[in-house]
Amino acid sequence: MKIAFELNGIKQEIDYLPDRRVVDLLREELGYTGTKEACGSGECGACTILVDGVSKLSCLMLAAQLQGRSITTIEGMSPGKKLHPIQQAFVDKGAVQCGFCSPGMLMATVDLLQRNPAPDRQQIRAALSGNLCRCTGYQKIIDAVESAAAEMRDKL
Amino acid sequence: MTTYASPIGSSLKRVDGPGKISGLEKYAADYYPDNFLWAGAKRSDHPHALIKEIDISPVRNLPGIFAVLTHEDIKGANRVGVPEMDQPVLADRKVRYKGDPVVLVLAENKTVLQEAIDKIVIKYEPLPAVFDPEAALAENAPLLHENRNDKNLLLGGRVVRGNSIAAMSECDAVAEADFQLPWQEHAYLETEAGVARVDEEGILAIIASTQTPWRDRNELAYALGWPLDKIRVIAPYLGGGFGGKDGITVQGLLGLAALHSGGRPVKMWNSREESFLSSTKRHPGRVHYELGCKKDGTLYAMNCRIVLDTGAYASLGGPVLALAMEHAAGVYRIPHALIEGFSVYTNNPVGGAFRGFGAPQVLAGLEQMMDILADKIAWDPLAFRLKNAVMRGDETGAGVWMSNSTAIIPCLEKLQEHPLWTSRQAWVSQAPPFKLRGVGIAAGLQGTGYGPMVADIANAKIELLPDGRFRIYSGVADMGQGNNPTNVQIAAEVLGQTADCFELIQPDTLQTLPSGSSAASRTTYSYGNALKAAALQLKERILTRACNMGMGLYAEDFLLSSGRLNHLPSGREIPLGLVAASMRPEERVSIYSYTAPVNRYPDKINPDIRAAGFPHRVFAFACHLARVQIDELTGEVEISDYLAATDAGKVLNPQLYEQQVQGGAVQGMGYALWEDFKLDRGELMTRNLATYILPTSMDVPDILSIAVESVEESGPFGMKGIGEIVINLALPAIANGIARAVGQHIFKSPLTAEQLLLILEKRAAE
Amino acid sequence: MSQVFLPHTLEELWTIKQENPAALIMAGGTDLLVKIRDRKLPPAVILALENIAELRQIERQDGEICIGSMVTHQQLLDSPIIQTQLPVLHQAVAVLGSPPIRHMGTIGGNICTASPAGDTLPPLYVLNAGLELKNAATSRLLPIQDFIQGPGQTLLGSNEILYKIRISIPAPHSQGFYFKVGQRKALAIAICSMASLLQFAEDKRILEGRFAWGSTGPTVMRFPEVENTLIGEKLSPIILGRLGQSMAALVSPISDVRASAEYRRLLASKLPLKIWQSLI
Incomplete structure (x- = not known):
């Protein structure tokens, strides 16, 4: 099936199996391995991407569903050389350990800060509650999101 | 000249951050080599059975199937494991747990791979199975491994100090309890993964998510019958490990697949369900304690019996038991003690290494006993711990000599003066309606390194590159804890460089040097010591060479800074590239081998237990x-x-x-409250992340961390390992808090809401 | 390989359905694709409804709120109408799954999955929601408790889809509550849940009390005979405790990997007191 969509701002038209998962399309077909898979059933958030700006799970989406959509993966978060302020905050605040949850966490954070530019810690915890992390205990991730939000507000 | 602050002691940003957060860092799971084949295993659905027949005829000619392999295709010993090599790569005569791999399939895609795995027929003759370690010790229990003198006992032994039986009767107060500890799943986000290929020269190269590239190579050579010098193992950054990748996971199957793939690369990446089914877990166990003290608050006698369920294969079940026994008396002086330990084979999943390595199980019990006993003599639980805590030079109740830095008392004192402790009564009394509150504490320790009988050696390698930058060849895998970024910090300190002057090579048996496992709280301790010395040696060479080149008279007149050498008397700046250009390649490489100190005393410990790692020398x-x-x-x-x-x-x-403190505490909270790994006669009930409950960001609080910085003179810059001590105390601290809130101790963990509500209801009815 | 259809209009949908009678309807995919992965459903032609705009509307018509079956949980959460008029439903979607699950999963999907643990179901039961089912020719309206027959079983016809959920706006002086006990605070499947809609008179006496229980039987359950005992009473821990006791005797929970029947029954007896806990 021919599927036309936008990936990180670039138009794609590919011939792919419509019933394969989006995470497979990204990783196996297109080589975008920044999007991780860690459960395959919507329980961990590692495969989170943005579909038309909204965080969704690429392990529970079929390739055909991308038709006409615009998606962003972690590779598209900072198109230039400079890191996105959220990414920078993750590095600065020590939010990354093994890093396997990080792409999904970052996608979830983009979604959160679009909805709520000034979340408190509890709201951040709620917004990231679909993304499991086994290394950090979440605290420094929350610190990073809090700091990125402040930084991004200052720039407005 | 750049101004320069010392990196050690600063929160230097991890150099792995940018690659990881931009999605560009390649983990083992991220490799999709050209023209690769998927490999996957058909696993046993019997807990214990003889393999009567393997019928692969239904799939042999299935389009898309490249090869179907059984144990008959393995040229080597078909056994992996350390220290006991008892686990087949592919089961041969029989299967020993539900999940044992029997057939390996190589296929063009995942769909046909699964189809083939479904269609292969294995005929079994079921054998009686045993799922309880106590039952497995019985005289006529079914045997997991038939030819062992000790039958199902993998390792057993005792530690005896004084006469605890007689001493117990001399105690003024005695408490006794039996604790049940569950399995814990590592649940690293990156499930077991890797790619492998045999190249034209016959080199079997494996890129795997592993904590132990060096050991893997040895085991693979033995199991697969492939020459050691023709095996290369590479360990990129891991997506988590926690002990679960301490040893072979998919590497045996991957290696076997690559030897039968006609030179094509092969890839394996376990689904979460297969990971749960096939991976090792924290040993479940029963820990029985009897603890007695005098009425002045002095601990006097302890009896402890530890039974660990090591499952179908040894894995690290022996060493885990030895460490459980070593940590069983915690941080306390107890003159009379008897510690008995049993690590037992059953037809359950394999118990293995997991952060804490036996200590969480025993400290869960002991630290609740401390509260129970303190209550019996009406002592404050913190004061009771302070009264009995070890100082440097003491021996613990397990007979372990605290020869090195020992700052448990300052830790306890920090707690004692903290508002969270001093204001606890007010906080408890302000509980809202329908809520009960309690405050609990726990203390403990964790040994660093491999113990007295396995040399803990790290071989560091650092190179001055022709352009004046440096390359560190990290010998120990980084499973996420940041030991390899920390290598940059250590070298930066010694060489006066900033972090951007370094590049890092991740462990690779071809390029880096054997430096042991990423385990045992020893990664930065051991490798850091080696690297610090290697870097120092390189620094001296650079300074000496600058003098050779006539740039100055004395080495001490030079200062190394980012990318250059400053000659202080003249103010001259010399680019490091210039010095590098005058050095031969072998001069630019510095290697240092470090061996960690061990505790040779006491040698009266049972030799089997000692061989398994008892006791350690350096403790956190x-x-x-x-x-x-x-x-x-x-x-x-x-x-x-x-x-x-x-x-x-x-x-x-x-x-x-702080990353370690926070992450370890939360993993411990999971162990305490939610992570209830369930099996029914060897069958997994919690088979994925929907039913095995990990804490989310909503379930855990922010954690306050206080660093009590003793100076460990054997550690690089005075450090000790932080990786494991952090997980050991959440369960007992929370359990003690719950006991104070509910009015009774609960001996079976995790302390689920279900258990608690049923207990509250029962208490209300009484 | 299976085909995946994503019609943009109902007309297209009916044609596809006619040509592919065995097609599985996907209304978000957060349950369906997990079931296919777990091999509880065979791979089949998939018919996804997400592009049909008229199924994605939340409308208020006179005293009624109409929710299209493909309205996502997040849309419900963001909707001022739902927040102000149907707070019991709003509270339930706030604790459903996780943010990405709420961005994908839909109310229609939650209903047709018909799990007794579905978070939107107890609120819809106490709201006496009506379900508008549609096929190419006609539509029909069924009360939700008639539509759902058992775990995973509904009266959805093979040529039908769930079109809209119709809910009468609760009377003034009504208060809605949703409490859920899961194994953790997010990404949790209900071990026991309870929705309640209480309508009060001027003197704070209860005019009508409705209670629905999740995860305590093959379907969400209501017990009108027990609900009626509240009429004329004022809220108190004693009344709520008594109500819980009566309910607990009527529910029929099972034991599974998440919880024992005993714990679920005990929770059923305690959850009414959560109302009191939340008010004080």
């Missing part, structure tokens, strides 16, 4: 506090506040240190 210490609030209507527990005071020596990087 900690004391944790948990404020818990229980909902009387649901039994749900909320951890309102959490404090960890830790002595892991000098802090090299406060941010990485």
